[in-house]
Amino acid sequence: MLEVIADTSVMQYLFQTNHLFLLPSLYDNVVLPDAVRDELETGQTLGISLPKPGDFEWIQLVCIDEQSLVPQIPGLGRGEREVLSLAVNRPGSVALLDDGLARQYAKRLKIGVTGTLGVLLKAKQYGLIVEVGSVLKALNQLGFRVSEETRLGVLRLAAEA
Known part of the structure; x- marks a missing residue:
């Protein structure tokens, strides 16, 4: 059973x-730590279009206690820290992170990691979406930051370049 622990940005952009x-459709369990739920709620109060985790029965909200948290990591937010902490304590799970620094720490902690682009590539592989390129354009319009090299690499992997 493949479990993913999602950070705010992945939830936002999808x-x-x-x-x-x-x-x-792609994962057996989708877990959100409390900090991610809190970040989504804060964004909603600011008028940002974000999902309400309680509206989705397939989202599992998880509270993490302070002693289970990985040490403070300069440059990471509370949500990313809780995602990493849950993933460390749930072997075999995959962290859904877009932030480069958070992804580096996940690799150091030997946590499986993917992000918004990885989800889209997997969705195309499984025939759940027809095209990745149009979603990349929409992400760009939303302010999703990706280098041109990464964008082209994703399009190649999707057989669209």
Whole structure:
């Protein structure tokens, strides 16, 4: 059973491009730590279009206690820290992280990691979406930051370049 632990940005961008449905289609368990839920709620109060975790029965909300948290990591937010902490304590799970620094720490901690682009590539591989390129364009319009090299690499992997 493949479990993913999602950070705020992955939830945000999949929701804003109408691709949040991919998570329960691709993974057995989708877990959100409390900090990610809190970040989503804070964004909603600011008028940002974000998912409400309680509206999705397939999202499992998990509280993590302070002693289970990985040590403070300069440059990481509370949500990323809780995602990493849960993944360390749930062997075999995969962290869904877009932030480069958080992904580096995940690799150091020997945690499986993917992000929004990895979800999209997997969705195309499984025939859940027809094209990745149009979603990349939508992500770009939403402010999703990706280097041109990465964008081209993703399009190549998707057989669209």
